Amino acid sequence: MLRWSSKIVFCGFFKKFNFESSTISKIYKKKETLIEIRSCFNNNRKRQRLSKANHVDEALLKWFTGTLATDLPISGEILRAKAEKFANDLGDTSFKPSNGWLDRWKKRYNIVYKKLYWEKIDSDGPSVEIWLSSILFDISRRYKPDDIFNTDETGLYWRALPDGSHVFKSSQLEGGKIGKDRITVGLC
Numbered sequence: 001m002l003r004w005s006s007k008i009v010f011c012g013f014f015k016k017f018n019f020e021s022s023t024i025s026k027i028y029k030k031k032e033t034l035i036e037i038r039s040c041f042n043n044n045r046k047r048q049r050l051s052k053a054n055h056v057d058e059a060l061l062k063w064f065t066g067t068l069a070t071d072l073p074i075s076g077e078i079l080r081a082k083a084e085k086f087a088n089d090l091g092d093t094s095f096k097p098s099n100g101w102l103d104r105w106k107k108r109y110n111i112v113y114k115k116l117y118w119e120k121i122d123s124d125g126p127s128v129e130i131w132l133s134s135i136l137f138d139i140s141r142r143y144k145p146d147d148i149f150n151t152d153e154t155g156l157y158w159r160a161l162p163d164g165s166h167v168f169k170s171s172q173l174e175g176g177k178i179g180k181d182r183i184t185v186g187l188c
Contacts (some may be wrong), residue, residue: 008036053095059086061109073165076102151188158183
């Protein structure tokens with residue numbers, strides 16, 4: 001606690017640098033908040049701001065940290081849905097998690113979206129070149145241009161997980177096995 005003589009010295013210091021004398025009192029009264037802001041994960045930000053729904057922030061961060069251990073991908077939609085659920089559970093019906101709120105929440109706790117890299121498949125480049133230059137040309141000469149269509153097939157992996165997740169910036173993201181349950185779709 002500051003004594004009267006200490007306040008006079010500090011007030012003289014603040015007047016010397018064009019501060020109001022009440023500034024030291026405000027800083028002293030808010031010391032708990034200032035210490036809490038400093039303990040946030042992202043200390044590199046120039047200006048630390050707390051959310052108006054701090055209780056939702058803390059609940060979502062606790063859930064997020066626990067969910068990372070399951071290695072399941074976490075998207076922005078999932079984060080917003082969980083934040084809204086936590087707000088309703090905590091009795092805050094006016095809270096609506098917007099994209100801006102989510103961006104600020106991620107900046108506060110140093111969370112980024114990283115892309116997962118699953119299994120990589122190499123193609124046989126020389127075989128493709130030979131097929132395009134000789135075999136495809138011979139086949140296409142037999143047809144009129146109006147009778148030639150481009151068709152392709154693709155796999156729809158209906159049980160596959162998203163290809164990225166939100167994680168703490170300093171952590172590594174590792175993918176697992178991709179779900180093999182698929183439907184082949186032909187497009188023309």
